[in-house]
């Protein structure tokens with residue numbers, strides 16, 4: 001079924017007995033997993049270029065993997081489709097889309113005449129991710145009639161891509177559990193709610209002035225008349241514009257997680273990442289779990305924005321993180337071949353002579369998220385009672401989205417006249433979960449008078465408490481009034497390593513000094529989530545400290561994987577006695593030592609593609625603004641076609657705003673683009689109706 005499939009994974013199960021289905025790509029016979037998206041099946045066979053653009057013949061591949069951008073168009077059984085949201089069918093004929101698609105020869109009129117069904121509901125929840133599911137369960141508990149719509153094949157939203165343990169509070173938002181397990185748990189709870197219908201494969205495409213909402217329900221256009229709408233549409237990834245940014249092989253971290261964690265595809269051998277927030281840091285970790293080499297991460301700020309524990313765990317494994325650096329350009333003929341980075345000064349300008357090149361074939365853009373809020377704006381404009389929760393409201397961790405979903409549901413219930421309250425502790429927890437990580441302090445040092453104890457390398461205030469909850473002797477405590485505080489070990493330790501097993505940041509090790517009576521050696525238990533075979537019992541490994549600094553050598557003496565450890569392995573290392581408190585991890589990658597300098601080359605910034613759909617360059621937009629003094633994005637769209645392509649300006653609008661800023665124009669002067677339904681392409685066949693009874 002293709003050579004680029006993940007064969008072993010420490011967390012995800014690999015189904016080896018799947019009966020493949022057959023399809024062809026440009027006449028070549030290929031196989032796919034049943035239900036798999038065309039783009040993933042092509043990636044599994046190492047095909048990353050899906051077609052060529054009509055304007056300049058530039059190669060086109062995958063970008064968002066989420067149905068948002070249209071860069072992945074192919075012709076499937078004669079019809080142009082987005083390959084990332086179209087499943088392969090048995091004997092499907094898939095072709096590259098080179099240029100414009102042609103009309104089908106058979107284009108005779110089709111009989112129509114049926115009416116569009118209209119469904120009434122008390123609450124329409126748009127988005128079946130953590131916020132939407134949590135809200136629907138809350139509403140379902142009181143038998144409120146709801147419809148939850150989601151454009152994907154499964155409920156759970158981004159939770160289904162999250163293979164790592166979540167931070168937060170165990171009691172309030174399942175902290176310590178893996179995101180995908182939380183998603184499954186919420187989905188099955190929702191399915192038990194009798195008053196809640198869930199529509200998967202059902203993108204919402206517009207809200208109209210007659211207070212109806214258009215939805216493509218499993219390919220058929222239907223309308224919903226809700227009394228209230230809850231927007232839980234999540235967020236979309238921001239992007240960056242730099243020379244070469246439109247090459248196939250450059251895509252969002254979310255797209256990468258979809259390929260790797262949902263579809264078990266190994267899309268690359270050598271990866272580079274831009275963006276040191278939690279998304280970029282986690283993507284690096286997920287890549288290593290899939291057996292992909294991560295060449296480095298660049299972050300423009302002097303410090304990464306993600307949690308220190310995420311940063312530390314990837315540095316311990318040997319991934320270099322370049323702060324105060326940027327991607328200067330991406331190079332390659334038809335696909336990404338090299339990434340050039342450079343150091344930047346305090347004004348974010350590249351410093352000449354600091355360039356370095358990395359031979360990566362894939363570059364992930366992880367530079368932040370922006371709320372998906374166009375449906376909210378439409379609904380509010382037309383006077384529908386509208387609420388929002390999760391990332392569609394405020395970008396934060398999924399744990400915050402779950403609580404905000406429940407709170408929005410309670411608000412809806414109150415507005416409907418139910419006698420319910422929004423507990424003050426929910427409000428408090430939401431504000432904690434939404435807070436930025438605090439300053440980096442020192443972590444509480446391990447005790448000197450104990451033989452066995454945990455070393456908790458939690459040096460930054462982040463909302464997290466699983467270690468305090470699992471300690472059987474309750475010897476780990478947060479002294480501060482909230483779960484933002486740093487946990488401290490005080491008291492006795494049984495040596496059970498439950499804290500090592502549950503810590504979402506993999507920041508706890510267990511030191512056992514009883515191991516060697518002569519006090520020459522000690523045993524250190526570390527958490528391990530890398531693929532089987534990365535290390536073996538008996539092997540001597542290089543041990544690293546908290547931030548990836550080399551400590552010395554250790555011998556792997558045991559690897560324990562029990563069910564209660566939830567797929568995390570506890571590795572026992574024999575280390576020199578004096579190093580026991582220092583050892584925090586194992587290096588699996590030779591650390592990067594020196595940048596490979598390259599000859600500086602002028603960046604041709606003006607050729608950067610801003611509008612991917614219509615291939616409009618930065619220079620065209622800049623020149624037009626300078627020449628005409630235009631401040632209305634709608635007028636620029638009409639003149640240059642920027643934002644007029646199938647994605648509807650979802651990627652480029654933000655970049656156009658940035659060009660205004662670069663030109664020194666106050667963004668208050670700018671007229672934003674008008675949001676009109678439909679928010680995404682709707683196949684004409686969705687509107688064809690046979691005669692049916694109106695519901």
Ligand code: FES
Nearest residue numbers: 064065069070084
């Ligand atoms: S990659 Fe398929 S729509 Fe963006």
